[in-house]
Amino acid sequence: MNLPLAARFGGRQARAVGVSLAAVLGSAAVAAVLVATMGLSLADGVAAFADGAWGSAYALGASVNRALALALVGLGFIVAQRANLTNVGGEGQIAIGGMVAAAFALNPHVAALPLGLAFALPMLAAATAGAAWGALAGFLKARSGTNEVISTLLLSFIAVWMLYGSVQSPALLRQPMTSSSTLPESLPIPESTQLPLLGADLGLPLHVGLPVGIALALGVAWVLRRSVVGVQLRAIGLNPQAARRAGIRITAATVGVMAVAGAFGGLAGAMMLQGEQWVLKAGFSSGYGFDGLVVGLLARGSTIGVVAAAMLFGFLRSGGINMEMVAAVPTALVVVMQGLIIVAIAGASVAFEGRRAVP
Amino acid sequence: MKATLAAAVFAGSTLRLAAPLLLASTGELVSERAGVLNMSVEGMMLIGAFAGAVASWASGWPWLGLLCGMVAVLPVALLQAWLSIRLRANQIVTGIGINILALGATTLAYRALFGGRSRTEIPGLERWSPPGLGDLPLLGEQVFRQVPLLYVALALSVAVGWTLRRTAIGLAIHAAGAAPRAADTSGLPVEKIRYGAVLFAGAMSSLGGCFLSIGDIHTFTEGMTNGAGYLAIAAVIFGNWRAGRTALACLLFGGATALQFQLPATGIQVPNALLIMLPYLLALVAVAGVMGRQSPPAGLTLPFARH
Numbered sequence: 037m038n039l040p041l042a043a044r045f046g047g048r049q050a051r052a053v054g055v056s057l058a059a060v061l062g063s064a065a066v067a068a069v070l071v072a073t074m075g076l077s078l079a080d081g082v083a084a085f086a087d088g089a090w091g092s093a094y095a096l097g098a099s100v101n102r103a104l105a106l107a108l109v110g111l112g113f114i115v116a117q118r119a120n121l122t123n124v125g126g127e128g129q130i131a132i133g134g135m136v137a138a139a140f141a142l143n144p145h146v147a148a149l150p151l152g153l154a155f156a157l158p159m160l161a162a163a164t165a166g167a168a169w170g171a172l173a174g175f176l177k178a179r180s181g182t183n184e185v186i187s188t189l190l191l192s193f194i195a196v197w198m199l200y201g202s203v204q205s206p207a208l209l210r211q212p213m214t215s216s217s218t219l220p221e222s223l224p225i226p227e228s229t230q231l232p233l234l235g236a237d238l239g240l241p242l243h244v245g246l247p248v249g250i251a252l253a254l255g256v257a258w259v260l261r262r263s264v265v266g267v268q269l270r271a272i273g274l275n276p277q278a279a280r281r282a283g284i285r286i287t288a289a290t291v292g293v294m295a296v297a298g299a300f301g302g303l304a305g306a307m308m309l310q311g312e313q314w315v316l317k318a319g320f321s322s323g324y325g326f327d328g329l330v331v332g333l334l335a336r337g338s339t340i341g342v343v344a345a346a347m348l349f350g351f352l353r354s355g356g357i358n359m360e361m362v363a364a365v366p367t368a369l370v371v372v373m374q375g376l377i378i379v380a381i382a383g384a385s386v387a388f389e390g391r392r393a394v395p
Numbered sequence: 396m397k398a399t400l401a402a403a404v405f406a407g408s409t410l411r412l413a414a415p416l417l418l419a420s421t422g423e424l425v426s427e428r429a430g431v432l433n434m435s436v437e438g439m440m441l442i443g444a445f446a447g448a449v450a451s452w453a454s455g456w457p458w459l460g461l462l463c464g465m466v467a468v469l470p471v472a473l474l475q476a477w478l479s480i481r482l483r484a485n486q487i488v489t490g491i492g493i494n495i496l497a498l499g500a501t502t503l504a505y506r507a508l509f510g511g512r513s514r515t516e517i518p519g520l521e522r523w524s525p526p527g528l529g530d531l532p533l534l535g536e537q538v539f540r541q542v543p544l545l546y547v548a549l550a551l552s553v554a555v556g557w558t559l560r561r562t563a564i565g566l567a568i569h570a571a572g573a574a575p576r577a578a579d580t581s582g583l584p585v586e587k588i589r590y591g592a593v594l595f596a597g598a599m600s601s602l603g604g605c606f607l608s609i610g611d612i613h614t615f616t617e618g619m620t621n622g623a624g625y626l627a628i629a630a631v632i633f634g635n636w637r638a639g640r641t642a643l644a645c646l647l648f649g650g651a652t653a654l655q656f657q658l659p660a661t662g663i664q665v666p667n668a669l670l671i672m673l674p675y676l677l678a679l680v681a682v683a684g685v686m687g688r689q690s691p692p693a694g695l696t697l698p699f700a701r702h
Contacts, residue, residue: 074507124487180684183691185432185487186632187682193625193675201668326491333488368502368617375496379474382484382492 088358103350109328112300120273125188127325128195129301166302174294413649422599429592434490437624438497443601472597483698556638572692
């Protein structure tokens with residue numbers, strides 16, 4: 037079957053894929069030129085990038101874990117987006133999730149729970165707390181019409197500084213101060229609360245969060261495409277007045293859908309803490325929420341798009357960090373690439389969509 | 396006497412810390428009133444801070460640095476305007492993209508020019524006291540002896556407030572943001588007004604960034620704006636999209652930052668995190684409608700297209 041790509045995918049998807057590929061390749065070309073202008077070896081840089089992104093089992097696993105957190109935030113974003121709500125609060129929802137997961141995991145009673153509850157309960161608690169944090173923005177929107185972009189952005193900063201405060205204070209999550217040089221961070225969480233590894237024999241640092249994430253992605257795809265809820269959300273997104281006349285409860289849906297988005301962010305925070313970092317420190321969320329938001333935006337409502345964009349950013353960041361350590365190419369180069377990709381796709385995708393009025 | 400001195404120092408540092416926010420939020424106010432939520436303030440401030448510092452370092456003239464900072468931000472502001480107004484791309488995603496781009500680009504360029512982690516001192520603006528005020532005992536030295544750019548910021552804030560309220564330009568900006576379709580029907584060039592507003596926001600953000608690098612710290616450090624751009628957006632929200640209240644919000648936020656440095660010396664124990672969080676918390680309380688109705692421009696974040 038030698039059908040052109042466009043015929044098989046449908047024109048819109050093919051164009052979206054084309055635009056994204058062009059943006060990635062274009063930004064890579066700009067990065068290559070920059071490396072050359074800085075008088076560094078391009079070959080060394082590329083080798084170090086590949087090595088850091090997927091060169092070893094460990095690197096591959098780390099990139100996938102990074103992508104997992106980004107994908108969760110992105111999934112939450114597209115669920116809310118279906119109801120025409122923009123969740124900019126991923127960063128704060130991750131922080132809340134990390135904080136609550138740490139508080140639960142550091143509780144000796146929780147750590148002693150059997151049957152895997154020791155690691156499941158902190159995750160559940162983090163998702164619940166994230167849901168409450170997200171629902172707050174939904175509630176403000178439904179009650180006083182507060183723009184959710186503004187409220188979730190402000191809630192993000194509040195949560196990030198709450199986390200900072202919690203690891204500064206020995207009364208909260210800071211480790212016991214044994215000397216003046218005790219770092220402002222939590223104790224490492226006990227082993228029973230860390231997420232069990234899947235590919236330990238292969239040296240892959242993948243954990244049980246991955247299958248959970250995959251299941252959630254499938255769930256989101258199903259809800260958005262096949263379920264009644266998906267249709268109702270779309271109805272609210274397209275025309276709230278008509279949806280209300282049709283008997284859809286807008287207030288409940290607005291609060292609910294923001295809660296779901298928040299729960300995904302909270303879960304991402306729990307997985308970052310329990311799967312990789314094990315210690316809660318200031319700057320824990322470190323831009324994952326904003327990257328996840330961009331992943332959701334670039335995906336343009338598609339679950340596969342979320343996964344693809346999350347993988348792209350996950351590998352990009354991992355490779356970039358190694359590039360700085362090995363080849364003396366500043367990580368900032370990858371930051372530039374990421375910025376270029378975002379700006380290019382954001383601009384191009386609208387231009388290619390026939391300039392319809394954006395809902 | 397000690398308490399009076401502490402109060403004077405507090406007032407002086409509140410003004411100094413509020414000034415970059417005041418510059419950036421005055422620009423952002425105009426952009427938002429015209430209907431564009433310009434999320435790239437942070438990136439624009441950073442580019443201004445960088446370009447201003449480099450030009451001041453290369454020429455030895457801080458005022459030339461100020462000018463170069465404003466020129467350097469224009470391409471970025473044009474990009475933001477073109478993407479969000481002409482292409483009608485999502486204003487939030489383009490803003491975040493530009494912020495990321497600015498952080499990466501200034502970091503790269505700084506390292507290429509100055510190497511690793513140097514903190515080269517650059518020629519900065521001299522402090523100056525307005526005639527008369529500078530001779531007051533205590534207040535003259537601690538409160539009014541400031542970088543002249545601070546007085547420029549205050550003047551610009553008043554001028555913008557007056558323009559928005561009293562002039563035809565102000566009315567046109569308001570119309571473009573509140574009722575773009577009606578404005579278009581009555582013959583106003585909505586797209587041009589929005590372009591102008593975003594460019595103005597860029598120039599003002601850049602001045603805010605320059606205040607940090609040339610005016611205050613006399614050096615550039617990677618990512619030195621550190622969230623000031625988002626704070627400027629919060630000030631506009633807390634100010635309910637009015638110039639006077641936005642300026643007050645900046646003073647309030649500046650005061651909260653000044654307290655972080657001064658409270659420990661007085662022995663009062665307040666968690667640092669709470670003071671840093673305070674501006675965002677206040678802005679949230681304001682948008683939640685607890686303090687009376689908020690009235691954002693009706694067309695904020697909505698792209699406008701002629702059909």
